[in-house]
Amino acid sequence: MDVFIIGITGKVGGLLARELVSGGDAVHGLVRRDEQRPALAALGVDATVGDLAGMSVEALAAAFGDADTVVFAAGSNGGSAQDTKAIDGDGVVKAIEAARRAGVERLALVSVLPESWRERDLGEEVEYYFAVKKEADIALSRSDLDWVILRPSLLVDDVGTGTVSLGPAESHGEIARADVAATLAAVLREPRIARQILELDEGPVPIREAVRANVPRPSRATT
Template sequence: MKVFILGISGAIGTLLADKLTARGIEVRGLVRTAVQQADLAARGVETTLGELSTMSAPELAEALTGSDAIVYTAGSNGGTREVTKAIDGDGVVKALEAARLAKVNRFLLVSVLPESWRERDNPEEVEYYFAVKKQADIAVTRSDLDWVILRPSLLLDDPAVGTISLGPAEAHGEIVRADVAETLAELLHEPRIRRQILELNTGTTPIREAVRANVNKD
């Protein structure tokens, strides 16, 4: 398997890259700087220099060519509207088109639980972020790709737990990024999970078992 990670220099993307390379999987990704490129090269990951927000779909497709799966972990983390639109919105649409051009059918998107932070009085930028993420989810579900959308709850940087709760609808709690990355790795190895939206929260089920429990039996 050859996996291309968009957002490979981010927290989840880096963790996922390490987990996949440890399994002997060829990992590639897109980075913005030569420093990021050198760091990932030292870890056995080939990267392409480029800016997701300014690349055209054909340019991105050239980087994606030869991959078996794409994992989109890039995100603005609720920054300015301009960055949110470019990365969380337009970037996903561009990646879908690039995947089609590159003939890469498997597409995994890391999204967000719609209920996140609803107990707070959110600023307009945060509400805009959730609206853009929702539109990106819709774009993915309307594509003809073999897609999976993973919606994790509040992300933490604590050590991996190794157990989760995963399903079509989950309560909004918290989840460590290492467990999100491990869940993505397992999803990549479970082709029977396709065209599904899965929500992810902390739980008591081992990750591999939780993933297999969501295989569509139809």
């Protein structure tokens, strides 16, 4: 694959880049500052400098180059409402249109489980973050792209276990970012998974097996 990652300097995006490179895939990404490029270049990753919030659709499409897959792993992490709208909302819409213009058919979005942290008093900004993430999911799911939306549980920096629970609906717990990246890489390598929303939590199933279990089955003929 030739994959372009929006959010490649984030934790999940960076781990995903390493997963893909180790598997022989070409990886590119978007960084905000030129000084971020050397560390990525050392991994074999080419980076384009640009600010997602301020870039035009045309500029983002040009940055995609010859990529056949775009991954949107950027996020404001529940920061200010302005940042949330610019990145988690408008940024996704911009990426969808840029993918169309660049001729990129496959776009994977790292979203969030709607139940995350619902037991807490989150405050207005974080509640707004969840609302914007849902609107972005809707926008992508209504697009004509070959999309995948991955909704992980609460992200933690623990060592990955290599096992998960993955499906259309999962309980909310927590999951290592390393397992999120490994699962996303496996999903990207499975072209039969398309136009699906998958929720991800810690669990007992080896990642590749969990991904294969979500390949749509042929519909049964009716008489």
